[in-house]
Amino acid sequence: MEAISRNLNSIDAITLLLVLSLIMITIVRFFYRTRFANYMILPINNKYVTIYSKKGRMRSWFHFGNLLFQLLNFSVFAHLVAKAFTEKDEFQFLEVYLLFGFGLGLYLFSKMVLQLCAGFIFDIQGKILELMFNKQSYFNYSAFVACIANIFLAYIFPDSKSIIYLALALIILINISCIYSLINVNQNIIQNRFMYFILYLCALEIAPLVIFASYLKG
Template sequence: MNPIEKTITSLDWMTITLFLGLVVLALGKYLYHKKFLNFIILPFNDKYILLHNKKGQFSHWFHLLLTLFQLINLSLFIFLVIQVFEIIPNDESVLSYFIVLGFLALFELVKFLLQMFTGFVFDNTSLIGGFIFSKISYLNYSSIIISIANILLIYITTSSKTTIYVAIILVFIINGIGVAKLLKNHQKALFPYFMYFILYLCTLEIAPLVLIGSYLKG
């Protein structure tokens, strides 16, 4: 009988990461219960956006906690996708996860600053700020779906591409609903700046996705 080498992957750090994300979400729910109730029905009701889309919304602790929850889970999801599709040499260390987390946080920060700068240049910071807040809020909501997908990929449907595809489709649907509602609610305000809005979408929304997709494909 020949010995068979069996590699056992430690899931301890992934479990801790998932638990930390849930603690952040629970903390937001506990400290800001009314805001959380409005947030949890976001795709079906715009009450959260309408009530909290005001000056200082980006620095509110509830928004910051949800964004942290999003970063933790989205980074883990990207890490798992890289593993499943073998985009880079297989590396299951926690260091790789923190590299993904750092790049994602830096990407979102730079993108946010560029978007706000665009609003400043066109002298319409409030409109752009409202658009960004709405978009981030729907992305934060999507992270709930992503966290469920992470649990499935780690413990139940390990390395399942179907789980990944379903999660991505749901995320696109949720964020698509957000964009559609945003355009509907602000169509009069956006109409005079329609060409600027198209330019904004091409440069700060579509272009980064195309560049990342091209890099991964290559």
């Protein structure tokens, strides 16, 4: 009997990663039912961050599971976006997936280190940890949008730019709601230290994003 080799194509790889991410989020939901229920209404009710920003913050398996879910789905989404906007017939899945996954992980890690350093220097570690938890929770949540978009782009409407634009708009909207919530809660601190707030935005929000975009472009 002659052996037949079968190469794993991009759809097979995407299916495997999507199933893996869905299994992961199902396990998280199974072990953290109440927390997951609060998490699912995060964009319309910040009860989740109010309760859990003081309880272990980012050192929980729940947060870690959502972080992995985010990395898996955003990396797949990046590949599907790149595939939709390129004229190549065969777009290398592994190349884009690993590039974006590594870049996103490096970006998040760099931001975390910079924010922790800033918290240590200005002796506001507690506030910085709370801020990091809030922003990361919203960013992780927006991965649900990416996951749904991945399913549509991979199996129902391949290369649909409308789906991509809609998903990007929802992802941006979710994260803008996080910024609005943070500014609303901390408006007294921001007003009293407005220059520090501007420096924070430039050094810890905008600068890492520019470096990340330059890395991907390169």
